[in-house]
Amino acid sequence: MKKEKNKILKFPEGFLWGAATSAHQVEGGNKNDWTGWEKKNAKRLAKEAKTKWATWQQEKFPEMFDPKNYVSGRACDHYKRYEEDLDIAKSLNLSAFRISIEWSRIEPKEGKFDEKEIKHYRKVIKAIRARGMEPFVTLWHYTLPIWLVEKKGILNKKFPEYFARYSQYIAKNLNDLCEFWVTLNEPSVVISHSYIEGIRPPQKKNLWLAWRAYRRIMRAHNLSYKSIKEASEKNQVGFANHIKYFKPYKKNSVLDNLAVWVAGYFGNWIFYGLSKNKNDFIALQYYFRFRLKFPRRMINENKDFTDLGWEIFPEGIYYLLKEIDERYSVPIYILENGIADADDIKRKKFVKDHLQFVYAAIRHGVDVRGYFHWSLLDNFEWDKGFWPRFGLVEVDYKTLERKIRPSAREYAKICKNNSLVL
Numbered sequence: 001m002k003k004e005k006n007k008i009l010k011f012p013e014g015f016l017w018g019a020a021t022s023a024h025q026v027e028g029g030n031k032n033d034w035t036g037w038e039k040k041n042a043k044r045l046a047k048e049a050k051t052k053w054a055t056w057q058q059e060k061f062p063e064m065f066d067p068k069n070y071v072s073g074r075a076c077d078h079y080k081r082y083e084e085d086l087d088i089a090k091s092l093n094l095s096a097f098r099i100s101i102e103w104s105r106i107e108p109k110e111g112k113f114d115e116k117e118i119k120h121y122r123k124v125i126k127a128i129r130a131r132g133m134e135p136f137v138t139l140w141h142y143t144l145p146i147w148l149v150e151k152k153g154i155l156n157k158k159f160p161e162y163f164a165r166y167s168q169y170i171a172k173n174l175n176d177l178c179e180f181w182v183t184l185n186e187p188s189v190v191i192s193h194s195y196i197e198g199i200r201p202p203q204k205k206n207l208w209l210a211w212r213a214y215r216r217i218m219r220a221h222n223l224s225y226k227s228i229k230e231a232s233e234k235n236q237v238g239f240a241n242h243i244k245y246f247k248p249y250k251k252n253s254v255l256d257n258l259a260v261w262v263a264g265y266f267g268n269w270i271f272y273g274l275s276k277n278k279n280d281f282i283a284l285q286y287y288f289r290f291r292l293k294f295p296r297r298m299i300n301e302n303k304d305f306t307d308l309g310w311e312i313f314p315e316g317i318y319y320l321l322k323e324i325d326e327r328y329s330v331p332i333y334i335l336e337n338g339i340a341d342a343d344d345i346k347r348k349k350f351v352k353d354h355l356q357f358v359y360a361a362i363r364h365g366v367d368v369r370g371y372f373h374w375s376l377l378d379n380f381e382w383d384k385g386f387w388p389r390f391g392l393v394e395v396d397y398k399t400l401e402r403k404i405r406p407s408a409r410e411y412a413k414i415c416k417n418n419s420l421v422l
């Protein structure tokens with residue numbers, strides 16, 4: 001794939017330009033499975049930073065040694081400041097905005113729904129619409145209510161039914177305000193981080209449990225799909241999939257190629273097999289490329305990296321879009337793509353390079369309908385805490401002041417013109 005030069009790349013009319021967020025990462029003041037886990041593990045995570053990160057990362061982000069970095073606390077205080085944040089999103093010419101609903105707020109006790117909280121999210125979604133943006137609503141972005149965790153969380157046999165009941169309640173109460181629904185965020189990440197690597201709650205490293213979690217999660221999606229469609233046939237429903245671009249470390253190695261096939265099947269595609277005919281669109285979330293040297297993942301030497309050490313590989317998004325298009329014939333939305341870049345020196349190029357490949361895929365017939373940058377704000381990056389900075393907008397966690405980054409202004413131009421100038 002060659003990059004184009006000296007051109008104006010015009011995106012299709014109606015293409016959605018957005019930014020994505022998730023409740024726990026920005027809202028603040030949550031009480032869910034993560035909040036307890038964060039407090040319990042903060043000191044350990046701060047201590048482990050010494051061995052986990054490279055010297056340049058340790059020097060650049062000394063906050064990784066502070067246990068406070070690992071506790072979400074008030075996060076960006078977005079729960080209270082959503083109007084201000086949506087004003088910023090509007091000022092960046094966004095035409096779509098992705099949020100997630102915090103399950104533990106809506107159903108703090110089993111089967112008891114909190115009307116005050118649903119009213120809150122109604123206000124938020126109305127505020128998104130009032131600013132001319134199309135809302136995309138995720139029902140579950142990693143965090144679980146405490147009552148559910150006390151009953152084994154995802155591993156509870158009835159998990160799919162619990163999720164369907166919650167979905168039904170949400171769909172009934174928000175149906176008049178949105179059309180685009182994302183049932184779950186990144187099943188592959190939930191499974192790999194919680195049950196294969198065992199680094200996120202509930203930290204159970206067990207392949208048998210991982211397999212059970214796979215099936216429960218996808219059944220939960222299927223039931224949720226049904227509930228949302230029952231609320232209205234016009235609703236568009238899908239789940240957000242972290243689709244990784246895998247390459248063999250050595251092109252001709254049979255074992256490396258086998259590793260790529262297995263990783264692709266279990267990491268990317270199995271979920272569609274388990275949710276046949278229950279995806280009105282495919283939501284691609286793309287961050288990096290993995291090279292596999294059987295049986296493990298390799299760091300790519302001498303490549304361009306983000307602050308997290310992730311390889312920047314814009315071309316990957318083109319190959320994945322093409323592959324999705326060959327496998328499935330539904331529209332595609334890119335619901336996350338972004339970079340941890342505290343100094344904002346790589347973000348502008350990152351966005352433009354990725355969009356160039358998105359454009360190439362569209363020109364080659366792939367039905368891509370929107371691009372959402374991750375994220376609007378710097379936010380709480382799960383087990384890594386606050387130091388990775390993914391925001392188009394910088395957040396000062398002491399004063400909570402927001403500052404639009406220069407790269408965001410560039411993105412705003414693209415959104416405004418619906419085109420990318422090379």
Ligand code: BGC
Nearest residue numbers: 022185186189242336374381
């Ligand atoms: C997740 C986000 C996360 C981002 C960057 C995505 O996989 O959905 O919650 O912050 O990646 O790591």
